[in-house]
Amino acid sequence: MHDMTAKKSTVAPVGQHPNFQKHHKHFPTSAWLRRRAPHNVPLFAFEYGDTGAGNDIGIAHNWSAFDAIKITPRYGVMPTLPPVDVKLFGRNYSAPIGVAPMGGPSLVWPGADLLMAKAAQRARVPYTLSVAGGATIEQAAEAAPDVFWLQLYRFWHDDHKIGLDLVRRAEAVEAKVLALTLDVPVRTTRSRETYAGLAHEFRPNLRMIREMMVRPRWMLALLRHGYPRFATIADYAPAGAWTNEIIAFARARMGGAFSWEEVKRYRDAWKGPMAVKGVLHPEDAAKAVSLGIEGIWVSNHGGRQIEALMPSIDALPAIVEAVGKKATIVLDSGIRSGQDVMRALALGADAAFAGKSFLWAVAALGDDGPDYLIDLYIDELRASLGQIGARTIAEAREASIRHPGAVEFQDKPRASRAPRKQ
Template identity: 45%
Template structure:
């Protein structure tokens, strides 16, 4: 009887669990959570690269604070109106399969060679946004071709010559068909990341006997490197004195990228960019007001995943106040700490219209290679559907109406 129920259950079929023999079903049984994927990735990625992925800044206090704060958010289920759930959301005119996206990660190819192209391809297939970074390992033109309408582009500040490179990158993004531009605010200076310093992971990167041994002990990563080639800052190569070697490009990045923008430059971006404009890294309602005054369409609440300032609040703890201040004047987005579909549900319930994750998707690549990003997208969506079903919230709007308890919420009054 149990077997008959499993075969007849639409939910079981949706999970690929009908017979338990399909490759996807077996993979779900072996790697049902991101924690399982992380353990597998740790074995396949060189130590220096895994430290770069996992670490924050300083003593990693902010990364832990993000996790503890998300875990502390409680949502109260409602019953009596069972039915199917719908995770779709429209973000800046594009219909997405779920309020889940891939965050930008600088030098993502160190963690898994070929990561940028894999992310772009997975985003297009899964119908979720991917914010390709200034320091991605494929060009914005390549990303736009692979991700289609789900391609977004993140900018760091390059202030030399009155932001000449910054605005050329904006033109390139527009010509490539990118829909959304995300300007990063929360990296005004370089942070101190002790794990990277101990591993010698600095720009330009110089291999040591220890890092060479790390690579030799990570055959899957080494095979990916042989396939994808040495990671490089592909978006920067056209701005470097020829020949655009890895050393020359790394030197350009080290000297030119300053990481943030003034509000005046954000206003100039607004004038130069016809698509949707998002500012990434807002943590205070007054900064959200400044962003609105500059003409932005979206505000991405983020503490850079805990990688910039160890004393910063957990991003989820400032989200409700920013969402309340902004209201319907802009689209509120969230990242920093998302590791499950339940985390996505928490962020939506506290005021976000969409969420982004970087580490989660990189762990997918580390654990499963090229198919990993798509696997994580499916896992997060499935977990979100389960959370919504348990909560009695058939839509994202219903999630936002739930009663919740959030003891850590910041009071900016």
Template identity: 30%
Template sequence: MTELSKITCIEDFRAVAKRRVPRMFYDYADSGSWTEGTYRSNETDFQKLKFRQRVAVDIEKRSLRTTMAGIDVAMPVAIAPTGLTGMQHADGEILGAKAAEKFGIPFTLSTMSICSIEDIAAHTSRPFWFQLYVMRDKGFMERLINRAKAANCSALVVTLDLQVMGQRNKDIKNGLSTPPKPTLVNLLNLLTKPRWCLGMAGTKRREFGNIVGHVEGISDTSSLASWTNEQFDPSLNWNDIEWIKKLWGGKLILKGIMDAEDARLAVETGADAIVVSNHGGRQLDGAPSSIAALPRIAQAVGNDIEVWMDGGIRSGQDVLRAVALGAKGTLIGRSFLYSLGAFGEAGVTRGLQLIANELDVTMAFCGRTAIKDVDRSILLEPDLFD
């Protein structure tokens, strides 16, 4: 039995989550599309960036505090929107939101969450962010936006890179559904996950909370692939973003930017921030890693818009590398899911503490005392991905 106090890194959480979370949901989180090449490079490309260690610098007083889209944050990290989070751990989105609020960073709720917008609002006291997909049913989108407004969400994150769904082979082989279909293979696997089963038995939240009961005519709400094929809109274009911006009226973040030209077009929409993201390597296999794409995009937009990134962040050192290459903030998805699946809310809190400590100590070794002052000069080869 692994004790939470013995967990020292995100990889430790991943190993525990793999034992505790049913196979289909663990694989859903820990996989990419097709060959998974981009999924793997998201993580490994960070390791190519080496730090310049400095000495004899006064580093006694240090601060990781900064802002993301005008919101004060304890460190330049937010929890990314992740689908089916409530299947990694019972009431997972609620637990993640509570941990993020206590730590002082933003939490983003996915459209494809198990817990609903209203669930998160009922269990938190500070505003959270809501992530929106562009769908064929514009009436449903409008209702989602209005629900986010009613829940006092402080930013809307629009994901742009899921007009069609990338092929994720593990999901196909596992027959991914929520709740799991009672096949022999699934039942045998669930027998090895008593902790998970006990948690799910104690909650009523086992379906897509933002969808079930809020939309008619969906043939199979248990299937993410089915919902995507029926509802996600392949005709998405920049005019849709203009419509969403007017309807929302608040802070707008565009997620899924991997090209400098698209970044410039995003600036023209008047969005508050963009997220350099390849959807965790789950969409276009063969695309560059997010960290490799970051420098060109940051250079292309300059100070015209805040640039954030996600994909492959497994430590505070990765956060520092991203900041050095121009990111004003980062989002963590799998690191959050591993810690949640392993130990619930306490795991998320511990994971955030580990990331903050790694970020703080590494920044100190680089001779910096404020995250706002970090730039490319802390890296030995800052032009590696230029």
């Protein structure tokens, strides 16, 4: 929904991070951050953050789907770098760009969760903490009080006791949006993560220790921030539980995709705006909206589930058509530039979020990484809009766009499914 209920702007004008120019010389696009990243962090850490499902074909398809979208510029208007501030779920943000939820980013760079949260707060763009992240809900909310969103997986155990307690905690710290992830119905394999020794548990072996020893900046960050933990979940595990024990604890209590009945239950438990993440079909989007969900997060999990999933950008137009007037549409999976953000906005998304590229940024630049990437994407977005002659985001939506991958969804409606047994 492009124009949500008016609320007085609380968004402070932000400027670029003081080190922006310095970093820009070395990292003119996000691809340069990715090139540098494996030289700064142990190989297993890079592989964890960068891998896709199977042989990474899903990631390649996400990227090529964006690359295939072409926009015809119009001229004759006063050239400008347009404003990009935006209202999402009734709140003002400085740009339609956000940090997607990621589990275990502190493995890629110790302390990464809070670095991303603080950068998002400085820039006034949304930051989403994953329930499998390395900071607690309370720490993340303190670091990003104006822009903090929370993502939940399905903690079904004991009649959703942990899941609903997380909702209560999110409410206590005034999280701005709650997102339920639907697109991990089963666990799948990421080959680079598996080969790096991380698929089953986190137990450093000799090879991993060698990889750590030759990455002094990463080791320093480890000393500063401590061993990666699943901090939010740790609060429910037995006191003093070690990382692998927390993983085992969580796996015994969570998993599967939320049923629509469960979505409705969380909807009723949470007072603020709610999104469902991982939607790729317009009928699922419409179903969620019919349950009172205000946000549809179009995503294929960044190609990390299976390679055959539709690129989210190709599913976007049909979802916008189905629910764009009734819901806020967030998109992720494949964003590598402000140009990609413009493509998503031009096709009707209200905001575009990024996952992996924030990990490349923090691995390449440490503390400055997330700040730099947000500024870079905003800069690129404004230049891209200016280049096609759009003076506003709304004008970009009127542009002439060639989108060869756009899906029309002419499949027959599915027979209703049997209710799931718990």
